[in-house]
Amino acid sequence: MLILIFQNKKLAIIVVLFSSLSPCISSSCNLSLYKPAMEEEEEPVTPVGRFFVQEEINQVINCIIGLKNPINIESIKADIRNSIMIQHPRFQSVLVRNKNGREYWKRTQNVNLDNHIFLIQDVNDICTDDDDDEIVNKYVADLTVSSPLSVDKPLWELHILKDQNVLVWRIHHALGDGVSLMSLILAVCRKVDEPDQLPTIPKPVIKNNRSSRENIWELIMRIWLSFVYTMELFLRCLCSKRDAKTKISGGSGVEFWPRKLATAKFKLDDMKSVKNTVPNATINDVLFGVISAGLSRYLDYHEPSNSKSPKGLRITGLGMVNLRKQLGLQDMSELVKSKSVSSWWGNKFGFILLPVYHHKNVDDDPLQHVKKAKDMLDKKKLSLEAHIAYAIGNFVMSFLGPKVAMWINNRVVCSTSFTISNVVGPQEEIMFGGNPITLFRVTSTSLSHALTMHMVSYSGKAEMQILVAKDIIPDPQFLAKCFEDALLEMKDVS
Template sequence: MAVPLSVSDAALPDSSTAREWMSYRDRTWARMDTPEQPMVVTIVLLLTAPLDQTRLRATLRDRLLPFTRFRQRLVLDGARYVWIDDPAFNLDAHLHWSRLPEPADQRVLEERVGELCGEPLDFSRPLWRCVVVENYGAGGALVFRIHHCIADGVALLRVFLTLADRGPEPSSPIAIREERREQARLAAKTAKRSARPSGWLPRLRWNMAFAGTLLRQSLMGPDIHTALRGRLNGRKRVAWATPIPLAEIAVIRERLGGRVNDVMLTAIAGALGRYLEARGGLRPKLAVRVVEAVNLRPYQDEIRLGNEFAVIFLTLPLDLADPVARLALVRTRMAQVKASPEAVANLALIDLVGRLPAWLERVVLRLYGMRGTLVMTNVPGPEHPLYLAGAPVARVLAWVPQITGIGIGVCVLSYAGAITVGIVTDSGVIADPWELVTGFEAEIAQLRTHALE
């Protein structure tokens, strides 16, 4: 497991005395790294024109490095984790240029991204890395990897947006500020209200529900064992689906009901069912739990790093072949979870785990990881096309790390009027995530057909 150096071992000069204590919540994610499961968020940009090295470097220097976390290291000061400025920071140590072996197609890029997803970051440096793949498609690809202890997916996407422009030329300061406000509004739409209600009776009811939920979460048993779970080997595989126009999802929602997230969960459940059915593992009333991230950030004009999200456990029905019936059941279950304080209860547990000794945290997280079969996150992205250092961004893809013991991750990300679903698996559980992608696309096609009937 990668761990920070202690202050005494870090050999820092006296000028590096400024420090910032890491929150207990972020410390949970910092200590969650295992050899098989690095806690690193991976974002991939597919470009339609080559990146200029000098301009990209200037963009990172002028727009990314003002966020102090990207110039800081994490060290141990006694039992506490501390952010400190890295006196040896060098941008070139975090920016790498590479080429794919021929034929340099999507499968080859997926293999390379999978390799990167399995590599831990170096705790002796700031916890991020940027890899430019020069020979993919018309313009190449950029792979951006950031440790989860720096920020959650919503905040990291907003950081990425500060690097981008709406046109090939750099945006004006006014346009940049307006872009930040727009993305803040979009992110706030997905946020779950975490504050307790006002009034003594509503607050009493909320507190009782919170206590009951906290008890149920603490006593939750392991998820059912299927071919979707297994021993992790640390070798990651990634794949991504064909973009789905948001207009098509809107038709499904209008005719069949539900939100975008409900439709995605329904299709993912169908894909998992297809995978098990092909192996003789699908049986009546079979269901598995998905661990889904829930945004708890209120509207924030300025970008604030750190983790302000929680997770919920949702039971996905895998035995329902009818996608319409499956969607109805997913909608009902999701509405029940959203109406409960489960997300806030799990946030309290995450904060508590960060206060435990490291050895006890590993035990708790191992038990926590047994409760679900896959991790899923849904992040709203920009609604219009963007440019990075003058190069048009055709698609934005992302993959999130999985909690200890879970071998499947799904990320739903919208960009420029379309949704892309990225899937990452540990090859010890699923050797080829394309089988899940194919099943997902077939399920979306079925939902579309039913919506148009």
């Protein structure tokens, strides 16, 4: 799960009440093989962090960074050793548990980079494809189901695929979400055109020219929509309300099935062209319109001609939503000075239910997919669905424990069909250790969904990693093409 669909601006009182209920937990014994830093206090893992380290989910973010020039291993190590990243408390801490199973972060005296950086030299023997993209995707797909991070050291690794000029950062989701980790990775990068300058991420322009009457009406709609969407979420958990079975449906246990990974490649200019055609649309509206059109096209292709699937079949996704008030890069120099980083670092996201309606062979007006997506997302933005989901998750982990949280998570995931997230990256070209970055992609550990999609924008491009259970969706490259063709058709009529 990585993050940034949109951002709500107000919180309901119930969210504040739930969020304030996280208990204060005492320190515990150290079960790690790392030697702890002297006199360093243990810091409790946040409820969301505790959720991600449970054996049943154990989420790891895999960030793929392609470099322009050949990789120098020693130079990479030196850059990391001297970077602000290695000063980050989370990257210096091991996960420890007490006899009651409570998780804490424990600072170490030092981090041995040789235990975290791995040179992968035999990937060409495992993957015989000539295309570097396919080789990297196959390698990462295997990582998503078979390679958890060791708890005997800080929960991050760097895999270097030297022949492909690719770095694969593996960072446990308990350390942070997509926005946090994007901030940290970019803090060790610099602009290509201005080597002394940090990368920047664009911030949205917020305008509020509404009248008092319009504000009152917005508040009423916010309360109503929040109630409706929260009730739908409860129905998913308690009453077995679930999507109908389709070609992309997963289910309990699918997270352990072998995976395939494909990449859908978009031009941001194409997405902006479509956005400008639909009044007041956003890039996220266009993205979800592309998802809607692409999934409909894929299901049409795989559906038997004599099939009698119901008209307007609903397919529901889980969208990850950043809940921070301030978008853009966080100040890493201030972060590493802070004794406790839980208040503003880590995982600050909720999720929303995103419905797609499959209408067979509806391609007369491709922009209808964007218009319908905008109408749905506008209502989701107005509600507090993501905030309430985040608060409920905190409450359940804090007071009811991980078993109940896992049960609720499984009910929601297994009643829906896919996961999607979108993280905004830098617009300009950047470099790591003086080596220009050519691509920036992200995926995560497998879920019970058969289809997981993570998009990251970078330097005029937007690339979406499509992770699938290959026994359910054997042709993710074709699905990627369905998405790419959907955007091009929208652009042609815009």
